[in-house]
Amino acid sequence: MDLSLVDWYNKALSNCTCGHHHHPLSMEELTIKSGATDELRSYLLRKKWMKVHVVYDRNTRTAAGDQVVDQLTVDNIHIGISEIEEDENQDVIADEAAIMQVLTEVDHETDVLMAVGAGTLHDITRYAAYTLGKPFISIPTAPSVDGFNSMGAPIVLKKKKKTFQTQTPIALFADVDVLKEAPTDMTAAGFGDVLGKYTALADWHFGAITANEPFCDQAAEMTLEALNQAIQSAKDIRAGSAKGMENLFEALLKSGMAMSLFGHSHPASGGEHHLSHYWEMGFLAEGRKQLLHGEKIGVSTGLIADIYHEHVEKKVALDPLLTDAQKERIALIFKDLPTGDDINTLLGQVGGKTTLAELGVEEVLYQESIHNAHTLRKRNTMLRYLNERE
Ligand SMILES: [Zn+2]
Ligand SMILES: [Zn+2]
Missing domain, CATH: 1.20.1090.10 (Dehydroquinate synthase-like - alpha domain)
Known part of the structure; x- marks a missing residue:
């Protein structure tokens, strides 16, 4: 288990003197590495979660969804699936239709939901899981946004966007081999x-x-660190190397963690x-x-x-x-x-x-x-x- 980012967060938490109330990180597992989904399996078995519901779309199914489902099937974990449909513009949107699709497809005995994708699939899953009173696990497929570990779910309702405070993922497994393949x-x-x-x-x-x-100095400091980490990795990011993807993803998570700390x-x-x-x-x-x-x-x-x-x-x-x-x-x-x-x-x-x-x-x-x-x-x-x- 890679606890370094969690330690990093907790250090900021303990150093903070701003006087605002901050929360300890509620994430149980946080892994960024090649083959991270192996740890997803052992995490589920440890939690005795044998019924999971995976949410992906056509693209993220190919990027990681099929692989995750295959891996979990070996352990006799029961898997439900929502493949979110694209709209007429070939976009997957976190709107009322997508959320209703997940809500109606999740079996009520499901232990945990799993977002396999980038920001939008996380928002859909985050909102649906929160509504169902269930935890969700994050399986990112691209380092595209800093909202993976946030509580906010921006949802499009009747063509207008509104952000709801819901929940952070209980665990996150970022497979660098998958991130490397992101466009x-x-x-x-x-x-x-x-x-x-x-x-x-x-x-x-x-x-x-x-x-x-x-204002919180620690949260500002954390954000600045995320910014510097990404900028220093620009060349590696361009090359699409494992190092570049790991650094960019870490920077995005750090920015998300600064928001979590500050609330x-x-x-x-x-x-x-x-x-x-x-x-x-x-x-x-x-x-x-x-x-x-x-x-x-x-x-x-x-x-x-x-x-x-x-x-x-x-x-x-x-x-x-x-x-x-x-x-x-x-x-x-x-x-x-x-x-x-x-x-x-x-x-x-x-x-x-x-x-x-x-x-x-x-x-x-x-x-x-x-x-x-x-x-x-x-x-x-x-x-x-x-x-x-x-
Ligand atoms: Zn943003
Ligand atoms: Zn503070």
Whole structure:
């Protein structure tokens, strides 16, 4: 059992003096290595869980689902399966139809659900398992997003996205041999989601300085460590090597753990996530094929970093409601942000998309998002400040 990440989390937990209430990690097993699913078998046998329900889609069934099912069948474990169907755009969406499919297909004697896939399949399984009052196990197939170990399940309800607080996986087995086979656009998306922490952290600091948003040094430190780990591994990620996949996946988990420690998404989500959510809602409303979360974040991070570089200093300097000490701290934080070019260079290193045109986000939607996206969430980001402060 690889406990190093759990130890890492617990160290942050014990070092924290911020005064906010933090939870110990509720994960019983956390394994990232080649052949990780061997440990899944022994975990299930140890728990005496002989009835499991696997959730996958057409792609993740081939990537890992069939293999997991074959392995478990040897041990006479009874396996139920939900293969989530794609919509007319060939997208698998975490919506009411997908969740109902799982809820109606799970046998009531099932001990545990198992998400085999990337972010969306985890959200579907997470929500369904929580509703059924059962634990779920995470079997990631791509290092594409930082939400594997989070409690939040973003669900599309009547074509609108809403995030529900549900549960974290009870155990996670990430097979590096499977992650290595993930398509480049998915690993680049994972890398993009991590890069978003640059502006997310700046926004979080800003909210704490100006609006008393709760803040935790340890959670910020953990997020920064995740960011550095991913950036240092850019070459290996591009090469799709075991080392690269392991480092990227660890970085994503660390970002997720920082959110778990803090109990909210502040460490990992700021103005760049607002823009991305706005674009996503625009695409949903028009029934367009969805983009990967992380590829939107990669692009939105570069764009919003440039907006911040252009406007923050002047606006903050002239603000009569801020003290000199506040102005000084804010200036330091935002001066340190990489520029849009820096972000795009990093994204380029892993073969990621860098422009709105590559995403297919039109200029009209982008302009709308800059002026309205901050209203999607009650959070005092710099994006909100630039829009709302006179
Ligand atoms: Zn994200
Ligand atoms: Zn703390």
